[in-house]
Amino acid sequence: MARTKNEELHKTRKKQIVAAATKCFIAKGIHSSSMQEICKTGNISPGALYRYYPSKQAIIEAIAAQEHAQNLELIDYLRGVKNPVRGLQDAMPDILDTLLDKDFARLMIEISTEASRNQNVHEVFQKVEDQFKSNLIEIFRTSQIAGHIGKNTDIEGAVFMILALLDGITARAAASAVPSKTELTKSTGSVISALFG
Amino acid sequence: MARTKNEELHKTRKKQIVAAATKCFIAKGIHSSSMQEICKTGNISPGALYRYYPSKQAIIEAIAAQEHAQNLELIDYLRGVKNPVRGLQDAMPDILDTLLDKDFARLMIEISTEASRNQNVHEVFQKVEDQFKSNLIEIFRTSQIAGHIGKNTDIEGAVFMILALLDGITARAAASAVPSKTELTKSTGSVISALFG
Numbered sequence: 260m261a262r263t264k265n266e267e268l269h270k271t272r273k274k275q276i277v278a279a280a281t282k283c284f285i286a287k288g289i290h291s292s293s294m295q296e297i298c299k300t301g302n303i304s305p306g307a308l309y310r311y312y313p314s315k316q317a318i319i320e321a322i323a324a325q326e327h328a329q330n331l332e333l334i335d336y337l338r339g340v341k342n343p344v345r346g347l348q349d350a351m352p353d354i355l356d357t358l359l360d361k362d363f364a365r366l367m368i369e370i371s372t373e374a375s376r377n378q379n380v381h382e383v384f385q386k387v388e389d390q391f392k393s394n395l396i397e398i399f400r401t402s403q404i405a406g407h408i409g410k411n412t413d414i415e416g417a418v419f420m421i422l423a424l425l426d427g428i429t430a431r432a433a434a435s436a437v438p439s440k441t442e443l444t445k446s447t448g449s450v451i452s453a454l455f456g
Numbered sequence: 457m458a459r460t461k462n463e464e465l466h467k468t469r470k471k472q473i474v475a476a477a478t479k480c481f482i483a484k485g486i487h488s489s490s491m492q493e494i495c496k497t498g499n500i501s502p503g504a505l506y507r508y509y510p511s512k513q514a515i516i517e518a519i520a521a522q523e524h525a526q527n528l529e530l531i532d533y534l535r536g537v538k539n540p541v542r543g544l545q546d547a548m549p550d551i552l553d554t555l556l557d558k559d560f561a562r563l564m565i566e567i568s569t570e571a572s573r574n575q576n577v578h579e580v581f582q583k584v585e586d587q588f589k590s591n592l593i594e595i596f597r598t599s600q601i602a603g604h605i606g607k608n609t610d611i612e613g614a615v616f617m618i619l620a621l622l623d624g625i626t627a628r629a630a631a632s633a634v635p636s637k638t639e640l641t642k643s644t645g646s647v648i649s650a651l652f653g
Contacts, residue, residue: 288569290485365572372485372569375562375630385632413643416635419628420643426627427620433572435582438613446610446617446651453650454643 273311273321275301280318285365289319289373289380316379322366323383329357330391334398342407343398344455347421348448355440355447358425364433367426392418399455408455417454424450470508470518472498477515482562486516486570486577513576519563520580526554527588531595539604540595541652544618545645552637552644555622561630564623589615596652605652614651621647 279301283292294315298308312318333350340346357363374381399414408414424447431437476498480489491512495505509515530547537543554560571578596611605611621644628634
């Protein structure tokens with residue numbers, strides 16, 4: 260019991276640190292956020308911070324791991340449904356809940372910027388991205404073989420377009436007003452249908 | 457004659473400065489690029505720089521003006537064609553030539569990041585964006601009245617989706633490999649058809 264409690268405490272501390280780092284990253288950029296500032300923002304002692312995350316890179320890897328876990332939830336869901344094109348359309352409200360969150364959207368912009376100048380950050384997120392993409396491609400190829408998607412559809416191209424569209428919606432959510440979740444669910448749904456025609 | 461030559465010279469100098477600034481912005485981020493560094497990168501004397509652009513904000517406004525001019529070219533073209541949905545599809549290879557340019561794509565990411573923290577930069581680009589969006593909406597609404605677009609199509613929503621998709625393609629072009637221009641022209645074409653169905 261004591262051990263479980265301790266594990267819970269570690270988890271909570273880690274979450275607090277990642278939340279404080281995210282706040283800093285959004286406010287100042289990843290490059291300009293120091294470990295000291297992350298401590299100050301989260302009211303965390305340097306000892307506690309370095310115990311859980313020995314470097315900013317380690318925090319960034321934790322953020323990437325969170326993204327990976329979220330991607331896997333969608334992948335698991337799509338693997339479990341009969342028609343994953345329909346499944347993706349049905350999952351859109353949940354996906355949009357994440358993407359339209361202003362803090363998430365702004366964090367994604369900061370990560371893109373940092374990744375464009377920092378090879379380590381680029382690699383960490385590229386790995387998550389590549390995994391997600393190849394899982395999606397595999398799911399939709401299987402669906403194509405099962406006859407749910409047109410024989411001539413370029414699955415890889417369609418997955419690229421859907422991911423690009425979701426990136427664009429996220430970027431716009433960070434900066435300005437976007438259509439409602441209901442409208443976006445409808446329009447992304449028709450784009451998904453068109454791409455997997 | 458002398459005056460024309462002088463004007464040409466001014467234009468060339470301004471272009472050189474904007475090119476040097478762009479190079480700095482991509483390498484270090486907009487926030488971290490100083491006027492001194494822009495001088496150094498472009499081999500420009502501070503006197504010459506301040507004569508043309510009294511501040512970094514003035515350079516950013518020049519970049520926004522360039523973007524506005526490029527948008528207007530597309531708007532003029534779409535206003536001149538009979539069916540602008542088809543016109544936009546036909547213009548995709550040219551549009552993609554710009555968006556898939558790695559330097560352009562990386563500059564756009566830097567601008568998004570800077571705009572998320574700097575209200576002045578946000579406003580300058582938001583204005584260009586709002587103008588472009590409202591021009592597109594007007595063109596496609598006219599086309600809808602002419603019967604080229606389904607009566608029930610939400611024009612504003614469709615324009616949002618197309619701009620988001622182009623943003624997403626740009627962001628991906630900055631970071632990693634993207635499908636070929638031919639493939640992207642085809643798939644954006646089918647998305648445009650679906651949205652304006």
